[in-house]
Amino acid sequence: MADLTQLLxxxxxxxxxxxxxxxxxxxxxxxxxxxxYRLTRKVFANPxxxxxxxxxxxxxxxxxxxxxxERVRRAHLNDLENIVPFVGIGLLYSLSGPDxxxxxxxxxxxVGARIYHTIAYLTPxxxxxxxxxxxxxxxxxxxxxxxLLKTRLYL
Amino acid sequence: MADLTQLLxxxxxxxxxxxxxxxxxxxxxxxxxxxxYRLTRKVFANPxxxxxxxxxxxxxxxxxxxxxxERVRRAHLNDLENIVPFVGIGLLYSLSGPDxxxxxxxxxxxVGARIYHTIAYLTPxxxxxxxxxxxxxxxxxxxxxxxLLKTRLYL
Amino acid sequence: MADLTQLLxxxxxxxxxxxxxxxxxxxxxxxxxxxxYRLTRKVFANPxxxxxxxxxxxxxxxxxxxxxxERVRRAHLNDLENIVPFVGIGLLYSLSGPDxxxxxxxxxxxVGARIYHTIAYLTPxxxxxxxxxxxxxxxxxxxxxxxLLKTRLYL
Numbered sequence: 001m002a003d004l005t006q007l008l009x010x011x012x013x014x015x016x017x018x019x020x021x022x023x024x025x026x027x028x029x030x031x032x033x034x035x036x037y038r039l040t041r042k043v044f045a046n047p048x049x050x051x052x053x054x055x056x057x058x059x060x061x062x063x064x065x066x067x068x069x070e071r072v073r074r075a076h077l078n079d080l081e082n083i084v085p086f087v088g089i090g091l092l093y094s095l096s097g098p099d100x101x102x103x104x105x106x107x108x109x110x111v112g113a114r115i116y117h118t119i120a121y122l123t124p125x126x127x128x129x130x131x132x133x134x135x136x137x138x139x140x141x142x143x144x145x146x147x148l149l150k151t152r153l154y155l
Numbered sequence: 156m157a158d159l160t161q162l163l164x165x166x167x168x169x170x171x172x173x174x175x176x177x178x179x180x181x182x183x184x185x186x187x188x189x190x191x192y193r194l195t196r197k198v199f200a201n202p203x204x205x206x207x208x209x210x211x212x213x214x215x216x217x218x219x220x221x222x223x224x225e226r227v228r229r230a231h232l233n234d235l236e237n238i239v240p241f242v243g244i245g246l247l248y249s250l251s252g253p254d255x256x257x258x259x260x261x262x263x264x265x266v267g268a269r270i271y272h273t274i275a276y277l278t279p280x281x282x283x284x285x286x287x288x289x290x291x292x293x294x295x296x297x298x299x300x301x302x303l304l305k306t307r308l309y310l
Numbered sequence: 311m312a313d314l315t316q317l318l319x320x321x322x323x324x325x326x327x328x329x330x331x332x333x334x335x336x337x338x339x340x341x342x343x344x345x346x347y348r349l350t351r352k353v354f355a356n357p358x359x360x361x362x363x364x365x366x367x368x369x370x371x372x373x374x375x376x377x378x379x380e381r382v383r384r385a386h387l388n389d390l391e392n393i394v395p396f397v398g399i400g401l402l403y404s405l406s407g408p409d410x411x412x413x414x415x416x417x418x419x420x421v422g423a424r425i426y427h428t429i430a431y432l433t434p435x436x437x438x439x440x441x442x443x444x445x446x447x448x449x450x451x452x453x454x455x456x457x458l459l460k461t462r463l464y465l
Contacts, residue, residue, distance in 0.1 A: 014309035017247040021300045024240040028296065031236060045229060048279050074355060080235060080390060081341060085334040087243045088397045092327040124358050138338065145331045154324035169464035172402040176455045179395040183451065186391060200384060203434050235390060242398045 012103045016094040019107040020087055023114055027083055030076035033122070037069045075121040079114065082134070086110055086141045093144040096152055106140050113137040167258045171249040174262040175242055178269055182238055185231035188277070192224045230276040234269065237289070241265055241296050248299040251307055261295050268292040322413045326404040329417040330397055333424055337393055340386035343432070347379045385431040389424065392444070396420055396451045403454040406462055416450050423447040 037043070043066040044050045050062035090110075094103065117133035119125070192198070198221040199205045205217035245265075249258065272288035274280070347353065353376040354360045360372035400420075404413065427443035429435070 011309060014307050017251070017303060017307055018309050021244055021247060021303050024243050025297070025300050028237075028240050028293065031293070046226070046276075046279065048282050048285075051282065071356070076236065077232075077387075080239065081386065082338075084239060084390065084394060084397075085338050087239075088334050089331055091246075091401075092331060096327070124356065127358050127361065130358075138341070141338065142335070145335050148327060148331050152324050152327055154321060154328050166464060169462050172406070172458060172462055173464050176399055176402060176458050179398050180452070180455050183392075183395050183448065186448070201381070201434065203437050203440075206437065231391065232387075235394065239394060242394075246401075 011100050012098060013094050015100070015104055015107055016090055019111050020090065023083055023111045024087070026111075026115060026118065027076070027079040030072060030079060030118070034069060034072045034076065037066070037072060041066050041068065043069050071124070072122065075118055078117070078121070078134070082137055082141070083114065085145075086137070089141055089145050089148065093148050096148055098147065106144055110137050110140040113140070166255050167253060168249050170255070170259055170262055171245055174266050175245065178238055178266045179242070181266075181270060181273065182231070182234040185227060185234060185273070189224060189227045189231065192221070192227060196221050196223065198224050226279070227277065230273055233272070233276070233289070237292050237296070238269065240300075241292070244296055244300050244303065248303050251303055253302065261299055265292050265295040268295070321410050322408060323404050325410070325414055325417055326400055329421050330400065333393055333421045334397070336421075336425060336428065337386070337389040340382060340389060340428070344379060344382045344386065347376070347382060351376050351378065353379050381434070382432065385428055388427070388431070388444070392447050392451070393424065395455075396447070399451055399455050399458065403458050406458055408457065416454055420447050420450040423450070 038049075042050070042053060042062045043064055044062050047059065047063060050059040053059055053062055090107070093106075113133045113136035117130055117137065120130035120133055124130070193204075197205070197208060197217045198219055199217050202214065202218060205214040208214055208217055245262070248261075268288045268291035272285055272292065275285035275288055279285070348359075352360070352363060352372045353374055354372050357369065357373060360369040363369055363372055400417070403416075423443045423446035427440055427447065430440035430443055434440070
């Protein structure tokens with residue numbers, strides 16, 4: 001059996017693992033926020049979810065949409081759209097032998113930007129707070145993609 | 156050329172590969188279910204999709220939403236929101252040298268919970284069936300994240 | 311510190327890294343298309359996004375949906391639903407020691423199919439252009455999943 005623990009003795013890879021775990025956990029937290037607003041505001045998408053609040057016709061009034069719930073759901077989908085490319089491209093970038101300091105800069109900027117994006121989305125803060133956070137994260141992922149393709153292109 | 160096949164000779168990594176392939180294939184199956192309901196119920200989101208059912212104005216009546224189709228789409232999105240963190244965190248966790256039996260417990264619980272979640276969502280089963288399945292999957296991913304950060308944190 | 315650069319000296323893995331980076335960058339490009347249509351058509355989902363177009367009540371008229379924006383968003387979500395399994399299963403498949411020529415065939419077909427899918431969705435081209443592109447991508451991922459489970463199943 002091969003000893004894989006060497007993979008996580010590489011400092012770039014350990015840093016990637018730590019930041020990715022943090023940003024994916026943050027994304028999972030959005031589900032909890034959605035569930036919190038659904039329960040406290042009694043806003044549900046499925047009939048079976050509101051049965052504990054009333055039977056039959058009286059429960060149907062909770063099958064509705066709500067501005068706050070939709071806002072959290074948009075923030076969650078935006079996370080998915082941006083964190084998925086970061087994880088995929090970042091994993092390959094981490095294996096391509098980048099400088100530790102350059103890699104750390106990329107990971108820290110991305111995770112910081114996505115946390116700020118969530119705060120700006122849920123508060124909400126006026127634009128361009130959310131827009132700037134979005135562009136920083138987007139730029140970090142594109143920068144890693146560019147470095148990866150520049151050094152290791154194989155088509 | 157390096158011999159990478161050693162990676163898939165590690166038992167934890169092989170188990171991760173098998174369970175991940177199964178749960179991602181299950182997620183892809185949701186597209187097929189959506190397509191099945193769209194075609195049998197004639198419910199479409201794009202004008203070009205209903206052209207075989209009628210031309211011009213008569214086709215537009217198929218541009219609509221349907222409870223069953225929307226239910227499958229919610230189940231699919233919930234899969235994405237939960238399986239993406241499992242794959243990302245699980246990959247890194249698998250490389251961090253966990254016990255085989257602990258790792259297998261995590262993978263089996265997660266995949267079982269997500270399959271049960273899909274059954275509970277599509278049947279639909281009364282709550283808290285779907286809610287419990289969701290929490291088991293969520294807890295497994297958080298448990299892997301915690302173990303990873305506890306042993307390998309590098310910020 | 312382990313030398314991980316050997317991973318990206320494996321030709322199959324380098325090819326996987328290049329095609330994955332390209333297809334994930336293509337997926338990120340969908341955000342830019344959405345933003346372009348939102349700004350040129352003045353169609354927004356959040357009140358804070360339309361504040362530069364007017365204050366208070368006069369800004370609310372931009373909180374609306376638009377066929378073109380919704381079309382791009384559906385294409386983006388379809389990308390997520392299909393590219394996530396490709397990246398996860400493809401990574402594990404690449405590590406399972408496949409023939410270089412077989413692997414390249416899978417990666418090229420998938421990336422070509424997803425680019426064609428986007429063109430067919432956004433133009434839009436008449437069906438079955440988009441449907442065929444979708445099935446090619448889906449088939450490639452299932453083929454990799456099948457080969458992986460056949461050689462490396464560990465449950």
